[in-house]
Every structure is written in structure tokens, then in C-alpha cells.
Amino acid sequence: DGGITQSPKYLFRKEGQNVTLSCEQNLNHDAMYWYRQDPGQGLRLIYYSQIVNDFQKGDIAEGYSVSREKKESFPLTVTSAQKNPTAFYLCASGTGGKMNTEAFFGQGTRLTVV
Amino acid sequence: GNSVTQMEGPVTLSEEAFLTINCTYTATGYPSLFWYVQYPGEGLQLLLKATKADDKGSNKGFEATYRKETTSFHLEKGSVQVSDSAVYFCASKGGNSGGSNYKLTFGKGTLLTVNP
DSSP, X not given: OOOEEEEOSEEEEOTXXXXXXXXXXXXXXXXXXXXXXXXXXXXXXXXXXEETTEEEEOSSOTXXXXXXXXXXXXXXXXXXXXXXXXEEEEEEEEOOSSTXXXXXXXOOEEEEEO | OOEEEEOOSOEEEETTOOEEEOEEEEOSSOOEXXXXXXXXXXXXXXXXXXXXXXXXXXXXXXXXXXXTTTTBOOEEESSOOGGGOEXXXXXXXXXXXXXXXXXXXXXXOEEEEEEO
């Protein structure tokens, strides 16, 4: 089946450790996105990538890093510099450059830092 | 860039009641507009979309009309069911001169609870 796979669904880490969230898609989409969701704040864009080997900062990129070495994969690293990393992280993909096309979302990863 | 403002929740309705969730947008041009739905513990699913003024998006009994005069895209359903309980997000994409067409901008979400 085509879709977006995020893993793991739940992730626990100790404060000060870096952690990498996986996102894979087999929809042949050029664009991929990472959003962070906090209660009452909606979705905020962390990073997005329009094409392989290229990515741009979103609205809240500080403390995060990404790579886009393959079209299918867009992993997000939450570094120890992120002051409040506990959140629900959503990955999405889409055909990107066309204004009228929607994004498709994965099931999310809930990260808890203790 | 774009911004989206949607009705604060939570919204609590009885089954078969009429639903309206308000959404307005700001953009320098004419963005595409979307409604997404999120069930507990899951990602977002596209509910409907409209890509130009006066378009009406519809799906599963939900409707929304793109109104450029009022820069609005309100979500409506004539008779809600318990299974419609979820968080609903309004979003916009593109429509800014010189801006990126890649970014989806979301409202803060509206929690809907439908009681039997």
C-alpha cells in the first residue's frame, strides 16, 4: 500500500540526548514536511524539503536538524538544543510545488523527554 | 505569509445537530484551502478542499465554500454523528506573490465532541 510511515509511534528519551524520528514515503512525492503539534497550538512547521538534497527551515527550526538524501526518506533529529522537545511530531509529503495539491500525513510519533 | 484563523473550541453537540466551524484566511492572493480531520492519536486526513473562489468542497456530508469576499472557508455538516468527534484543522497553501507554494499553513484546530 502507498503511504507515509513514521516510526516509532512512541519514543522516550532522557533529557540531553539527541533522537532521530523516521519518516518514509512510497508515494513518489517530491516534497516532504515535518510539523510539531502541541495542545492548543495547532501544527507548526519545523522543516520542509522540496527535492532531494535540499531543505528549508520552517517557523520553528531551532534545535532540530534534517537530511534528505533519498526521495523516500526525511528523518528529523531532535537535538539537545531543543528546549522543550516533548510533543507529537507529524511527517507529511506532497507533490509540493502545485498550489492546489494537498499533503498526506503519517500517523505521527509521540516523543516524551524525561 | 499566509495565516489561518479558526473558531476556538471545544465544540460540543448532540447527535444530528447542525455543525459550523468558522475559518478565515489572510493571503496576498488566492490560496488553496483545505479542511483536515484528526482522530485521537492519529495523523491528519484530508477531509475536503477548494482551490479557487466559489468552489465548494464536500465529503462525508461535510461541505465548505471558498468565499473570497469574506476570505472564509467555513466547515458545515447538516447532521453530525458520534463518529465525527475529532479535531478539525483549516489550512491554506500558496497564493502569496513571491512566496512559496510548498507550505501548508494551519489554524489551531477545533475539537468537536458529539454526544449520543
